[in-house]
Amino acid sequence: NAGxxxxxxxxxxxxxxxxxxxxxxxxxxxxxxxxxxxxGMGLRLIYYSASEGTTDKxxxxxxxxxxxxxxxxxxxxxxxxxxSQTSVYFCASNFDPEGKRQNTGELFFGEGSRLxxx
Amino acid sequence: AQSVTQLGxxxxxxxxxLVLLRCNYSSSVPPYLFWYVQYPNQGLQLLLKYTTGxxxxxxxxxxxxxxxxxxxxxxxxxxxxxxSDAAEYFCAVIPYSGGGADxxxxxxxxxxxxxx
Numbered sequence: 753n754a755g756x757x758x759x760x761x762x763x764x765x766x767x768x769x770x771x772x773x774x775x776x777x778x779x780x781x782x783x784x785x786x787x788x789x790x791x792g793m794g795l796r797l798i799y800y801s802a803s804e805g806t807t808d809k810x811x812x813x814x815x816x817x818x819x820x821x822x823x824x825x826x827x828x829x830x831x832x833x834x835x836s837q838t839s840v841y842f843c844a845s846n847f848d849p850e851g852k853r854q855n856t857g858e859l860f861f862g863e864g865s866r867l868x869x870x
Numbered sequence: 871a872q873s874v875t876q877l878g879x880x881x882x883x884x885x886x887x888l889v890l891l892r893c894n895y896s897s898s899v900p901p902y903l904f905w906y907v908q909y910p911n912q913g914l915q916l917l918l919k920y921t922t923g924x925x926x927x928x929x930x931x932x933x934x935x936x937x938x939x940x941x942x943x944x945x946x947x948x949x950x951x952x953x954s955d956a957a958e959y960f961c962a963v964i965p966y967s968g969g970g971a972d973x974x975x976x977x978x979x980x981x982x983x984x985x986x
Contacts, residue, residue: 756913792879792978793978794960794976794977794978794979795914795960795976796976797974842913842914844913844914858916858919859906859914859916859974861913861914861915862913863911863912863913864911864912864913
């Protein structure tokens, strides 16, 4: 019973390098999300995908791109990493049949990806 | 737009004592309210939620919360703290009609410390 799986769990990058964070869920959820968590800031939504082929910007999308590859997978790409992107990144999913962004309540989270940009 | 304020970034209680974590929200329409818990090096998991109906909701691990519309609050309580309750707790809100551009809004979190 895997739930939401994120890879990698840890990554260190140099400024300007690129990388992709992978996320997959096996719960047949239609909606998927990427958040970043910073001390004292709580969780902030980066991007959201209501279904395969659709993505929307969240609160802090600058410097990121996403791809909803299929129903299961939602990746987050940093094209040119900056120290300000040092954070813990969480992928989440839920069943949101009306595409109203989480009003059904429970989000299921992965264990996080800890990224450090030097 | 909605917002969430959690009073106290750190709360320390003794084992066996009452746990009270405070959450106040603002929302222009009736909200759905949630508490999530994050144990060290893990993702968040849902503790409890209020959607409609009974304003006192019970969650996992003996926690409960009461929706008080007049006070715009959704405080989390547990009668007797256990060492295993040490974690980060997040309050979250979303308008019942849908999140729109803002989606689910999280508070900044409260770190609960349990003293032996």
